Amino acid sequence: MQDFVHLHVHTEYSLLDGANRIKDLIQHVKELGMKSIAITDHGVMYGIVDFYKMAVSEGIKPILGCEVYTAPRSRFDKQSGIDSEQGHLVLLASNMQGYRNLMKIVSIGFTEGFYYKPRIDFEVLEKYSEGIIALSACLSGDVSKALLQNNYEKAKTTALRLNQ
Numbered sequence: 345m346q347d348f349v350h351l352h353v354h355t356e357y358s359l360l361d362g363a364n365r366i367k368d369l370i371q372h373v374k375e376l377g378m379k380s381i382a383i384t385d386h387g388v389m390y391g392i393v394d395f396y397k398m399a400v401s402e403g404i405k406p407i408l409g410c411e412v413y414t415a416p417r418s419r420f421d422k423q424s425g426i427d428s429e430q431g432h433l434v435l436l437a438s439n440m441q442g443y444r445n446l447m448k449i450v451s452i453g454f455t456e457g458f459y460y461k462p463r464i465d466f467e468v469l470e471k472y473s474e475g476i477i478a479l480s481a482c483l484s485g486d487v488s489k490a491l492l493q494n495n496y497e498k499a500k501t502t503a504l505r506l507n508q
Contacts, residue, residue: 347378347379347380348378349378349379349380349381349382349407350378350381350382351382351384351407351409351434351436351479352382352384352411352434352479352481352482353369353381353382353383353384354384354385354386354411355369355383355385355391355395356391357385357388357390357391358385358386358388358411359386361386362385362386366383366391366394366395366398367398369381370395370398370399370402370404371402373399373402373404374402374403374404378404379404379405380404380405380406380407381399381404381405381406381407382406382407382408382409382436383395383406383407383408383409384409384410384411384434384435384436385410385411386410386411386413386432386461387410387411387412387413387450387453387461387462388410388450388462389408389410389446389447389450392408395408396408407436407437408436408437408443408446409434409435409436409437409446410434410435410446410449410450411432411433411434411435411481411482412432412433412434412435412449412450412453412462412463412464413430413431413432413453413461413462413463413464414430414431414432414433414463414464414465414486415427415430415457415459415463415464415465416429416430416431417465418465418467419452419453419456419457419463419464419465419467419468420456420457422459427459428459428460430460430461430463431481431484431485431486431489432481432482432484432485432486433469433478433479433480433481433485433486433506434478434479434480434481434485435449435476435477435478435479436476436477436478436479437475437476437477438475438476438477439475440475441474441475442474442475442476442477443475444475445472445473445474445475445476446472446476448472449464449468449469449472449476450462452464452468453468466505469505469506478506478507480503480506486502487499487502487503487506490502
């Protein structure tokens, strides 16, 4: 039987969205007999170190990630009414290079793409994709939004770009 692993989990570091305290989360995961869990806070990686240390100390495999915000156009575009509506994308590090790239991606979201929230674009993803696994995220994800708008071609194109 295949074990279930949550790959999209917010902690108290996802402001207004996450209620999980890292210590309580890891304890609950252990009580449930789960062997692994991910952390994917919105746009930030503030809880990664505590999450990693607590998970390892309890024999849980930590999966390090982030639910990044995506710019509708370029991360440099900041036009009211167009660029304030960002998408979501879950990124997971599959190895140490992926972790380094994830840190770089999230940092660029703040230093270059910040407009209401820290945003990235496909140029950043393409440049720092090594060791990164991309998931379609939630209903605010780029693929999900396109599907909800019956724009199957955009959903397909976006999904294919994520798999490159």
